[in-house]
Amino acid sequence: MPTPVPAAANRLIEALPHKDRRRLLAGFELVELTFADVLAEPGERIRHVFFPTTSYISLITPIDGCASLEVGLVGDEGMLGISLILGVDISPLSALVQGAGLALRMDAAPFRRELAFSPALQGLLKRYLHVVMGQLAQSAACARFHVVEARLARCLLMTQDRAQSNAFHGTHEFLASMLGVRRVGVTKAATALQKRNLIGYSRGNIRILDRGGLEAASCGCYEADNATYARGMA
Template sequence: MSFNHAVQATNQLLDALPPNDCEQLLSKCEHIELNFAEVLCRPGERISHVYFPTGSFISLVTPVDGKAGLEVGLIGNEGMLGLTLMLGVDLAPFHALVQGAGPALRMTAAAFLSELGQSATLQQKLKAYLYVSMSQLAQTAACTRFHVVEARLARWLLMTQDRAHSNYFHVTHVFLAYILGVRRVGITKAANALQKRKLISYQRGNITIIDRAGLEAASCGCYRADKESYARILG
């Protein structure tokens, strides 16, 4: 089966820059391919590179009590990984793992910081993106506390569909359980419920979104809230 990504050539943060800045930045980037489940950084470790996903997407997970975890961010071609470098701290705050394989642009931390000093527009954009990331982190915290697994799953599928730029992607129940901080069985039940309602189809990790509108209705308001937050600040 083909993965059918409508791969985006570039990254929205970079696209928004003046042509000169953008070209300059691209000249410092290398094109790489991210592999599924690849770990790009671990909490507390040095950040060696920043990543601008183009056709891939990355999950930020905060580990808890050694074993469990909770996703606190999802980065597609609308964002970047390594943002915290611009706060003058070169330690990664979260676990970053590749959720959707595909192309990305990569840059060394040093090059990134140097470029950041050159382009005021880049700086401004990234600050805005950081603000949005914080808002979404808080939103996720609240969502995780108050909403049932089924709604949270629906939200996650929508967010992922947006970042995969495809109605098809691959992710197992075990993985989802880790991401959402619940048991695998909880995901199985929720996914089944969504499937019975003809919103998605699901077999051995291959997810297809069938009814996007229905899925939005099944999700909690957090999905919409996130989109609005993004649009208001970066739109």
């Protein structure tokens, strides 16, 4: 059963003026998201919006029906269902829970009513949509031009930020699917990061040992993503 909402723990909601934030929170329920739950599928109607608090969600695009690529990651800095700000209630991407935890959830219909009622919410989410568009473009360029080891380092840094912990779960099979490469490619990249004592890896459990070293091993897309968010949400 959903539990009562105690407070906002999502950066988008916390950025709202007090009156708008209080009204919006009254319409949410706090739900537990389970690892590997599918929250949206491409071409399907958006039934709920999610504002993660302690969970995080992979945004995935299918390729030729037999492969997939992660193009985004949503944690407490963002939301799932942003296309509703454009009046579009069809999901463009698949959304898969990568990190179990809590999220604020609201049905799509009352959320659209909140959008119509609150100019502050509209303005905030328009800026966030702009950020998402920039990050999607960055992910496309990253997948095309950067080597697997640097992309894996970026992926692990992004995950650590949203997990709010140095330790989290991620099997080689799952990481390979997210990066759009073969499992052997992820294994080779992860082993290289381990040999440099940047990460520890055992039975699907990943631990960040050297955050600064991992940032140095990552491509510039990690910094670019953070800069895009900082500029867009300032």
